[in-house]
Amino acid sequence: MSESNTATLEAGSATETQSVKLSMQQALNRALDEILSTDPKTVVFGEDCGQLGGVFRITDGLQAKHGESRVFDTPLAESGILGMSVGLAMAGFHPMPEVQFDGFAYPAINQIVCQIARMNYRSRGTLPMPITLRVPSFGGIRAPEHHGESLEALFAHVPGLKVVSPSDPHDAYHLLKYAASRPDPVIFMEPKSRYWQKGDVDTADGGTLTGARIVRPGRHLTLVAWGAMVARCLQVAELAAEDGIDVEVLDLRWLKPIDAEALATSVGKTRRAVVVHEAPLTSGLGAEVAQLITQSCFDTLKAPVERVTGFDVPYPSGDLEDEYIPNIDRILLGIQRVLEYRRG
Amino acid sequence: MAEISFPLPDLGEGLIEATVLDWLVSPGDQVERNQPLVELETSKSALELPSPQAGKVIRIHGSPGETINVGEPLVVFEVPDNTAGIVGTVPKDDAxxxxxxxxxxxxxx
Known part of the structure; x- marks a missing residue:
């Protein structure tokens, strides 16, 4: 609890705090507005980002306020959006492109992997790429193909990229501003199914913005998640508490680099871990998390780290989403498998 | 509340404009998805244009007899912030x- 919050509680006044209730969509919109206002080198662009304000309204009103030269529409060509970002960064700009949906990033993989991720390395540090690529990510909104994919493992595997995903409006606001202030390219994965839920945003105090964050402390088991799965894991933790199991929920937030120390601290205490993600199982980030935990906690672990994930199939559209995305029962079953495990 | 503009869509066959014959909705009307909004005439035919979404109509562009180019504003809707996403649905936070x-x-x- 920060001092300013304490002071506000005592004063009983809303004027002394910067805390406001915002949806993630509003928090991101506000963050972009403030970044554009304070950094004249920032430009925001993508399909429908200008006149329309984005299909999720994240850039709503920004073109009218900051002008068509700083917030603008692009052709429907992701390789062009990201290729242009490279040129803008070389010319000293701070590009904040949007790829409208996760699955639309594939046509721009060459620009992301072969240019954005390694231009700084290739140029011996003379051409940094201060690019924040916003990608509405993950599933849960009943959209068609290419609109529900989880690309974090793909991006995390590329040297030179940083990857982050906020799970609530407060983190969305502060992590976007933090990402935009970095000299390195950051892939900013927005959980699109969480755009509209409101939460308290303390605009004055972002707290620690690097590393993971414990969103619910617990004693018996650690649920590791990011993006939209954090909210689901919090629901699961409440249900587990009914059965006497005290679950800690760790929001990883940064998916590259991963906060190995936070994993070691949390699972070192609980001695049991389940990692939950929407992406397919095989070569998903859950494997990396499980290895980091095993490396630091092998001697004290009560059971092998469990993974509850999507399946090794293309992301399914429509109602099949409910069968694909880890649901409450599948996560509870993962917890039960860990609880039941006995060393042979 | 958020505003969403619906420009005159591409009506096919290379047509670049349409003339308003008659408005079937007025500002203030609440419309459903696929409800007819306006009767238009092109050089090929007359047609009813269905609404691409549900919402409250807050502005209409073009009086009967006026010609509108493809891509120009036709209707502006007002929708609650939490339904303003254009693709997909907003998941319910069920118990x-x-x-x-x-x-x-x-x-x-």
Whole structure:
């Protein structure tokens, strides 16, 4: 609890705090507005980002306020959006492109992997790429193909990229501003199914913005998640508490680099871990998390780290989403498998 | 509340404009998806244009007899912020349902 919050509680006044209730969509919109206002080198662009304000309204009103030269529409060509970002960064700009949906990033993989991720390395540090690529990510909104994919493992595997995903409006606001202030390219994965839920945003105090964050402390088991799965894991933790199991929920937030120390601290205490993600199982980030935990906690672990994930199939559209995305029962079953495990 | 503009869509066959014949909705009307909004005439035919979405009509562009180019504003809707996403639906935060119960003997060694 920060001092300013304490002071506000005592004063009983809303004027002394910067805390406001915002949806993630509003928090991101506000963050972009403030970044554009304070950094004249920032430009925001993508399909429908200008006149329309984005299909999720994240850039709503920004073109009218900051002008068509700083917030603008692009052709429907992701390789062009990201290729242009490279040129803008070389010319000293701070590009904040949007790829409208996760699955639309594939046509721009060459620009992301072969240019954005390694231009700084290739140029011996003379051409940094201060690019924040916003990608509405993950599933849960009943959209068609290419609109529900989880690309974090793909991006995390590329040297030179940083990857982050906020799970609530407060983190969305502060992590976007933090990402935009970095000299390195950051892939900013927005959980699109969480755009509209409101939460308290303390605009004055972002707290620690690097590393993971414990969103619910617990004693018996650690649920590791990011993006939209954090909210689901919090629901699961409440249900587990009914059965006497005290679950800690760790929001990883940064998916590259991963906060190995936070994993070691949390699972070192609980001695049991389940990692939950929407992406397919095989070569998903859950494997990396499980290895980091095993490396630091092998001697004290009560059971092998469990993974509850999507399946090794293309992301399914429509109602099949409910069968694909880890649901409450599948996560509870993962917890039960860990609880039941006995060393042979 | 958020505003969403609906420009005159590409009506096919290379047509670049249409003339308003008659408005079937007025500002203030609440419309449903696929409800006819306006009768238009092109050089090929007359047609009714269905609404691409539900919402409250707050502005209409073009009086009967006026010609509108493809891509120019036709209707502006007002929608609640939480339904303003153009693709997909907003997931409901339902009370969590469970079938699985946990059982464990926690030896705190």
């Amino acid at each position: 969590p349902k469970r079938r699985v119960r946990l059982s464990a003997v926690l030896d705190e060694d």
